[in-house]
Amino acid sequence: MAIIKSVRGFTPEFGENCFLADNAVIIGDVKTGKDCSFWFSTVIRGDVNSISIGNGVNIQDGSVLHTLYQKSTIEIGNYVSVGHNVTIHGAKIKDYALIGMGSTVLDHVVVGEGAIVAAGSLVLSNTVIEPGSIWGGVPAKFIKKVDPEQSKELNEKIAHNYLMYS
Template identity: 75%
Template structure:
């Protein structure tokens, strides 16, 4: 069973039909939307500031989401896919974005709608990624524009797939 822990008077709120892997950890001021999935060893640590997760978001294995005390919050829109071992620290991820495996997104960065952050990229603090952009590298730099509708469609498909995967685990526990 996932670890859901209150801290400083905040208790995580988890939306309907959201899958939490057995060892996912959700702490403090965290609100998660509907039809999301948090996979094995994912940690959402809302102990020092708020974390807000939209609908149909998948946060894959080993990812960590945190903030800066009194300085940054983390906001993640709808239909966002966060790959394995991602760190998001006090950033805003807009609807339909894809964050590749092992990427790091630092405080006050904004990842625009339908954007793609490549695997292993490091998005520095205060970076603004324009909607429909691909960023890659360390530090992450603009690579090219993508069709926003096409990338949103792709990310919605990934989000639907992760809902399907989570159903496998729910069925296995019946």
């Protein structure tokens, strides 16, 4: 059974039809939409600031979401896929974005709608990733633009697949 803990008077709140893997850990000021999935060994720490997650989001195995005390929050839009072993620290991820496996997204980053962060990337603090673009590398840099409809279709398909898997 997933570990759900209250911290500082905040208890995580989940929308309907969410999947929580047996060893997922979700604590504090965390609010999710419906149809989300939190996979094995994920840690969602709303202990020092808020984490807001939209509908149809999947946070895959081994990922960690955290914030800076009184300085950053996490806001994740709808149908976002967060790949295996991703770290998101105090960033804003807009609808239909995809964060590739093993990536790190630091404080005050904004990942635009339908954008893709390539696997293994390091997105430095305060970076703004334009909607419909692909970024990758260490540190992450712009690679190319992608068709917004193709990106939305791909990312929505992945998000729906993860709901089916759950």
